[in-house]
């Protein structure tokens with residue numbers, strides 16, 4: 357098989373196999389063909405990974421941040437040099453067009469390795485002067501062994517967004533990719549070793565939910581960072597709480613994108629396309645509830661339909677193709693179910709809605725109009741190429757409706773009125789907001805959700821706080837005053 361890795365897991369600097377684990381077939385979403393067969397980690401494999409990560413951690417943390425950072429930055433360089441090869445793997449793992457994976461996956465992973473590699477040498481505590489010459493200093497310390505658990509939409513990016521800050525702070529990591537897309541993280545592990553990371557610093561174990569659960573509950577693990585759905589997040593957060601572990605939760609969303617009638621229409625349509633159809637709609641921060649002010653509704657829908665007809669749907673390895681298949685038959689069926697619910701509940705199908713007559717898991721880019729707040733497609737995360745367009749009249753009304761959701765990952769507004777834009781953003785109950793654009797996630801900016809969409813932030817300097825803790829040291833310069 358063309359994409360068969362040397363073995364399923366990467367532990368202590370080497371590939372490791374245990375065929376006793378349940379099989380994991382890797383399916384190329386564009387054809388349905390099995391391109392690799394891996395095995396879920398057995399308890400022995402999980403134990404080996406934990407021993408390896410635990411054993412490597414102290415020495416890794418004892419290196420200077422500059423030394424650790426140099427390794428991460430070297431890994432970033434290797435990832436960029438191999439961008440094409442890595443993008444081909446990512447496309448086969450996920451089905452995302454090579455046009456997308458070339459610019460948004462290994463490159464985004466490399467950005468994280470470079471950024472946190474750059475920060476690693478500057479991680480310090482502080483000095484706090486007190487009365488009488490006493491003082492406190494704080495020491496920024498690694499947490500220990502961190503577990504990263506990934507979703508299937510951005511396998512390379514997630515492996516790096518979690519690994520880079522964890523390693524920069526002196527932690528070691530065990531990363532469990534999604535069972536749907538297990539290939540990319542192995543490449544990240546190999547590259548880190550090639551760049552000079554000591555054995556055991558970054559390990560990859562494959563598996564289904566129970567492997568993730570075994571890692572989360574192990575007492576040797578200090579922190580868990582999950583990217584996944586809200587139901588999984590609830591379980592993982594609860595399990596981590598038993599051991600009082602640190603957590604980062606990057607979960608799902610049903611984000612609002614508000615288009616006022618003074619917006620630049622072409623930009624607003626572009627934003628709605630980026631926020632609904634990139635990666636065939638399989639993006640957590642997607643603005644899937646598009647609120648359009650009534651006066652421009654017809655023009656917006658007309659232009660949106662015209663622009664969507666320009667999408668080139670097809671073989672994701674064709675560099676001209678801009679829209680590929682869903683990640684799996686299962687996900688495609690889930691999304692088809694939502695399309696049927698949309699129709700049954702009275703939404704108006706403007707375009708798409710069907711499966712393409714070709715092998716693979718292709719659904720057309722789909723737009724519903726006249727969607728109302730109570731409809732299933734306006735309430736639940738679909739995680740596919742389905743946009744719901746809702747009408748609104750006033751700002752006060754739309755803000756109330758936009759926030760009326762348990763989710764709070766992202767939100768966006770298109771308007772030429774800057775005062776209104778900032779007022780709207782202030783009122784959004786969401787972690788990541790956009791004014792006159794959508795879905796950009798540069799490594800320099802914090803990314804994450806409010807409400808049920810998550811806890812903590814990835815990227816930016818803030819991620820350092822989530823992968824380290826401060827030790828407080830009180831130093832007395834005076835005699836000790838005891839009462840007796």
Ligand SMILES: NC(=O)c1ccc[n+]([C@@H]2O[C@H](COP(=O)([O-])OP(=O)(O)OC[C@H]3O[C@@H](n4cnc5c(N)ncnc54)[C@H](O)[C@@H]3O)[C@@H](O)[C@H]2O)c1
Pocket residue numbers: 505506507508509510532533534535563564565566567568569570572583584585586587588589591592605606607608609639640641737739765804805810
């Ligand atoms: N906020 C973000 O940054 C972000 C990014 C990408 C995807 N997502 C979300 O991820 C979801 C889609 O991904 P998915 O279907 O892979 O999500 P999922 O929740 O089904 O699985 C996520 C990961 O958790 C593991 N897992 C499942 N049960 C577990 C358990 N009990 N203990 C430990 N691990 C367990 C899975 O094996 C997988 O690796 C969507 O909801 C999407 O919004 C969020």
